[in-house]
Amino acid sequence: MSNWMDRGLGFAVPLLIALSVSALVLLAIGESPLDTFSLMLTEGFGSPRRLASTLSAATPLLFTAVATAICFRAGVFNVGVDGAFLIGGLAAVVAGFSLPAELGWALAPLCLAIGSVFGAAWLFVPGWLLARLEVDEVVSTLMLNFIAVAITGYLVNGPFLSRQSGNNVTPPVHEAAELSRLMPPATLHSGFLLAIALLAAYAFWTRRTPAGLEGAWVGLNRRFSRMVGVSVQRTIILAMVLSGVVGGLGGAAHGLGQLYRFTDGFSAGYGFTGMAVALLAHNSPLGMLIGAILFGALASAGTTIQLFSDIPLDLVNIIQGIVMIFAVIELGRISIRRRAKA
Amino acid sequence: MIEQILASGVVLTTPILLAAIGGLVNRQAGIVNIALEGKMLSGAFVAIVISAATGSWLAATLAAALASTLIGWCFSLTITRLGANMITAGLGLNVLAAGAIGFLMSYAYGSSGTLRLPDVALLPHVFPQSVESVPLVGQLLANLDPLTILAVVAIAVLPFLLSATRFGLWIRATGNAAPVMRSVGLKPKLLQEASTAFAGFFAGLAGAQLALASIGIFNEGLTAGRGFIALAAFYFGRDRPWQTAAACLLFGLLDAAQIRMQTVGLPPRLIGALPYLMVLVALVVSQMRSLRRTQ
Numbered sequence: 001m002s003n004w005m006d007r008g009l010g011f012a013v014p015l016l017i018a019l020s021v022s023a024l025v026l027l028a029i030g031e032s033p034l035d036t037f038s039l040m041l042t043e044g045f046g047s048p049r050r051l052a053s054t055l056s057a058a059t060p061l062l063f064t065a066v067a068t069a070i071c072f073r074a075g076v077f078n079v080g081v082d083g084a085f086l087i088g089g090l091a092a093v094v095a096g097f098s099l100p101a102e103l104g105w106a107l108a109p110l111c112l113a114i115g116s117v118f119g120a121a122w123l124f125v126p127g128w129l130l131a132r133l134e135v136d137e138v139v140s141t142l143m144l145n146f147i148a149v150a151i152t153g154y155l156v157n158g159p160f161l162s163r164q165s166g167n168n169v170t171p172p173v174h175e176a177a178e179l180s181r182l183m184p185p186a187t188l189h190s191g192f193l194l195a196i197a198l199l200a201a202y203a204f205w206t207r208r209t210p211a212g213l214e215g216a217w218v219g220l221n222r223r224f225s226r227m228v229g230v231s232v233q234r235t236i237i238l239a240m241v242l243s244g245v246v247g248g249l250g251g252a253a254h255g256l257g258q259l260y261r262f263t264d265g266f267s268a269g270y271g272f273t274g275m276a277v278a279l280l281a282h283n284s285p286l287g288m289l290i291g292a293i294l295f296g297a298l299a300s301a302g303t304t305i306q307l308f309s310d311i312p313l314d315l316v317n318i319i320q321g322i323v324m325i326f327a328v329i330e331l332g333r334i335s336i337r338r339r340a341k342a
Numbered sequence: 343m344i345e346q347i348l349a350s351g352v353v354l355t356t357p358i359l360l361a362a363i364g365g366l367v368n369r370q371a372g373i374v375n376i377a378l379e380g381k382m383l384s385g386a387f388v389a390i391v392i393s394a395a396t397g398s399w400l401a402a403t404l405a406a407a408l409a410s411t412l413i414g415w416c417f418s419l420t421i422t423r424l425g426a427n428m429i430t431a432g433l434g435l436n437v438l439a440a441g442a443i444g445f446l447m448s449y450a451y452g453s454s455g456t457l458r459l460p461d462v463a464l465l466p467h468v469f470p471q472s473v474e475s476v477p478l479v480g481q482l483l484a485n486l487d488p489l490t491i492l493a494v495v496a497i498a499v500l501p502f503l504l505s506a507t508r509f510g511l512w513i514r515a516t517g518n519a520a521p522v523m524r525s526v527g528l529k530p531k532l533l534q535e536a537s538t539a540f541a542g543f544f545a546g547l548a549g550a551q552l553a554l555a556s557i558g559i560f561n562e563g564l565t566a567g568r569g570f571i572a573l574a575a576f577y578f579g580r581d582r583p584w585q586t587a588a589a590c591l592l593f594g595l596l597d598a599a600q601i602r603m604q605t606v607g608l609p610p611r612l613i614g615a616l617p618y619l620m621v622l623v624a625l626v627v628s629q630m631r632s633l634r635r636t637q
Contacts, residue, residue, distance in 0.1 A: 029449055077429060133629040138374070138429050139577055140625065143618040146567065150615030158609060272433055279430055314444035321438025325417075325431045329424050 010282050011291070014329070018322035022315055031311060043304045044297030052186035056258070058296025059188075060085070060267075062195035063250025064274025065292055066202050067243040069283040073206065074239040075219035076130065080123060080141025081247040082271025083148035088119035088248025090152045093255040093262040094160055096173030107176040112194075112252045119248015120241045122148070127240025131233035137240075145271070156262055168264035179257035191253030196289075198246060203285035215239055247271070276320055279327040295320065347598045349481035353555055355594025356490045357382065357548040357565075361572035362590050363496050364544030366581045370504065371537035372517035372530075376432030377417060378545045379569025380439030381410040383562075385549025387443050387457075390560040394459035399466065399554055403489065406553075407546035413439070414542020415535060422531040436569075444562060455562050462558035465489060465551065489551040496544075500583040513537055545569070574621040580628070593617045 023033035044054050064081045071078035092115030099107060126144060129135035162171040179189045205212040217225045218235045225232055250270070255262055273295055281287025302316040361378045368375040385406035393402035417435050420426040448454050465487040473483040504510035512533055515523050520530040552564055571593050579586030600613045 025445070079429065079433065129626060129629075133626060133633060135625050135629050139573075140622055142376075142570070143574065143622045146570065146618040147615045147622075150611050150618075154609050154611040157611065269437070272437065275430065275433070310449070312445045312448040314441045314448065317437050317441025318445060319441075321434045321436070321441055324434025324437060325420055325426060326424075327430070327434075329420075329426050 007282055007284060007287065010327075010329075011280055011287055014280060014323045014326040015294075017326050018319045021322055022319050025315065025318065026311070029310070031309070036305070036309075036311060039305060039309075040297070040301040043301035048183070049186055050300070052183045052188040053300045054293060054297040055192055056186060056188040056296070057299040058292040059192045059195050059258075060250055060254050060270040061274050061277055061292040061295055062192075062199060062288065063246055063253065064270045065277035065281070065288045066195075066198055066274075067246035067250065068271075068275045068278040069281070069288060070202065070215070070243045070246065071239045072278060073219045073283045074215040074235055075222070076127075076236055076239050077138050078123065078126070078141050078240060078243055079138055079275065080126060080144045080271070081243060081274060082267055082269070083141070083145040084119035084122045084244045084247030085251040085254070085267050085271055086148045086152045087122045087251070088115035088244075089251025089255040089266055090155065090160075090170075090262045091115050091118035091248070092252030093170055093173055096177035096256055097171045097261075099174075099177075101174040101176050104176055107174060108179060108256060111173070111177050111256055112249060115252025115255070116245045116248040119246075119251065120244040123240045123244030123247065124237065127237040130240070131236040152262070152266070153264060156264060160262070162261070170262045172261045173256060177256055178260055179253060181257075187258055189253070189257030191257040194249070194253055198249070199285050199289060206283075206285075211235075211238065272324075273320060276324045276327060280323060343602070345478060345481045347595065347602065348479065349485050351591070351595035351598035352482050352490060353485060353487075353594075354597045355591050356487075356493050356555070357552045358568055358572050358575060358593055359493045359497065359587060359590040360489065360548035360551060361545045361569055362575040362579075362586050363493065363500065363583070364541030364548075365572050366576040366579070366583065366586050367500075367504070367513060368537045368541040369576060369581050370517045371513045371534050372520065373418070373421065373428055373534055373538055374432070374573075375538065375541050376429055376573065377414075377435035377439075377569075378541065378548075378572050379565055379567065380436035381413055381542050381545035382549040382552065382565045382569050383443060384413055384439050385410045385546035386553035386564050387446075387549070387560055388546070389550035389553045390457060390459060390462060390558070393462045393464075393554060393558070397461055397463050399463045402463065402554060403465075403547065403550040406550035407543045410542040410546025410549065411539050412542070414545070415539040417542075418535040418538030421538075422534050440562065447560075447562075457560040459560075462554070464556065464558050465554045487551070487555055489547055489555075492547070497583050497587045504583070548572070571617050574617050578621050578624050 026033045026036050043050060045051055064085060067081045067084065068078065092111040095111045095114045096107070099110065101107070103110065122144070126137050126140040129140055130137045156168055156170055160170045162169050164171070179191050182188045182190060182192065206216065214225065214230045214235050217230055218232050222232050277288055277291035277295055280291045298316045298319060302313045305311055306313040361382055365375050365378055388409040389402045389406040392405040393399060396402065417431065420431055421428050447457055451457055467484060468486045468488060468491060469483050471484055474480040476483060504514060512528060516530040516533045523530040549565070553560055575589040575593060576586045578589040596613065596616055600610050603613055
């Protein structure tokens with residue numbers, strides 16, 4: 001019971017701090033916080049169409065949050081989900097326009113699989129480096145993010161550049177590779193269902209499977225895990241690879257379901273917002289669902305609010321930044337580990 | 343051509359070097375500062391606004407440094423006093439800084455992305471324009487600004503400050519053995535806060551240099567990942583001042599040469615990733631070495 005209370009508080013406190021700060025900001029520019037927040041609520045959830053666009057914005061965050069949580073609970077401080085999202089997204093999109101369209105219904109699953117394989121391979125590198133050589137995963141994954149931006153940016157402006165539409169975009173994927181829209185004209189696509197299924201699988205994996213349990217042990221106490229015969233190295237690599245699979249799938253679903261192509265700026269910091277969601281939820285599946293939907297609502301309502309009032313969209317970033325700073329207060333365990341290592 | 347690369351290379355090195363100076367001291371005290379990027383951006387924004395308001399580059403530079411010092415200090419409190427994780431809090435501060443600046447720009451100036459203000463006073467050149475006739479380094483000397491000189495002086499005295507002054511030793515002891523510090527009656531948290539404020543100060547200077555060295559226009563993408571390049575530099579230099587400075591110079595020259603390499607067919611995007619790749623390789627090599635030593 002108290003565990004639930006702790007989690008609820010851990011979820012609510014950072015959000016409340018962020019909302020109070022943004023309320024002060026709104027007051028300072030002469031807007032009413034209550035009016036703005038209630039407008040955001042209606043814009044985020046007020047009608048089926050708005051709800052659909054909120055869920056659509058939440059979809060990439062669900063993937064990146066699950067990908068982050070898989071690593072965080074194993075004590076692996078992976079900040080490179082954004083890179084896996086980009087690499088997986090580009091791989092899936094390239095497959096989606098270069099494989100023969102005659103593959104029909106098999107094309108979309110195939111592209112998703114390709115995206116997840118590329119994401120997995122991408123994060124296998126820092127996982128292996130951490131497990132075998134103890135290379136600090138924060139720095140390696142951070143650096144790999146920039147390398148992913150550079151590689152995808154180069155490819156999308158060079159070899160995979162669309163001849164028709166000019167700058168920074170690949171050709172569109174075949175129609176057969178597109179993920180179906182659930183509520184047209186809203187952009188909500190079947191990638192959302194995939195994300196929910198992954199979230200459920202994550203919940204099952206963490207609670208009901210030996211590998212999931214071992215992951216949590218390694219996160220809690222590496223020495224104990226070693227003593228009872230858990231391979232810490234294997235668990236670390238597995239966490240990174242699974243994180244890459246989920247991150248790559250997220251990118252693939254975003255490319256095949258939302259944009260139908262790969263562009264510069266493909267990930268609007270989804271890896272980092274997903275990290276905020278995972279931190280806020282303390283890796284709990286239900287918390288991540290709520291968190292992703294909240295941040296999705298913020299993003300989709302923020303856009304509309306900017307259109308109809310003088311409140312800049314950047315308010316969303318202010319809220320996200322504060323949540324990220326304060327969400328981690330509870331994460332004492334990992335911070336102790338890091339200090340001990342340094 | 344070499345003249346030009348040298349000159350622009352040094353101009354491009356300065357902000358990275360300034361930020362890395364703060365970052366390495368911070369890391370010696372045990373805090374990995376991932377928020378240098380956000381503090382540089384804040385410094386650049388403050389520098390432009392104050393420079394336009396006062397017409398003084400000195401006031402602008404000081405204001406930028408002080409603003410970032412304050413941000414750095416507040417930021418360190420969440421880590422030392424509230425137990426926030428330094429990595430996610432740092433990434434959060436970067437998001438928050440970008441958001442707050444974007445918010446201010448579109449609210450107060452009605453502009454999105456770019457801020458052009460009249461009468462921005464740029465950094466002065468230290469030497470008279472006539473030094474341009476000096477062979478090889480003439481252009482470099484002609485473009486030299488006070489902050490570049492400050493960065494060089496700082497990096498020159500830093501080894502002494504860290505190894506021979508009481509404060510420097512405290513900083514290093516905090517990073518290496520905080521419990522020992524506590525047991526002799528010193529306050530490691532206070533020192534970590536001071537070192538983060540110090541890092542903020544230098545990141546603010548870096549932002550001011552970036553904003554006021556040549557263009558005098560603020561842009562949301564002005565820092566363009568330079569805070570992370572600085573992080574890469576002090577990881578590459580393993581927190582030692584001169585090695586870090588050498589890495590900064592290398593990255594700065596690389597940045598300057600990038601535009602030219604484009605003409606021989608090397609894609610600039612991929613060259614831009616080189617610093618990050620080099621850090622990764624350097625980390626791997628140094629880990630392999632230290633593992634072999636322990637075996």
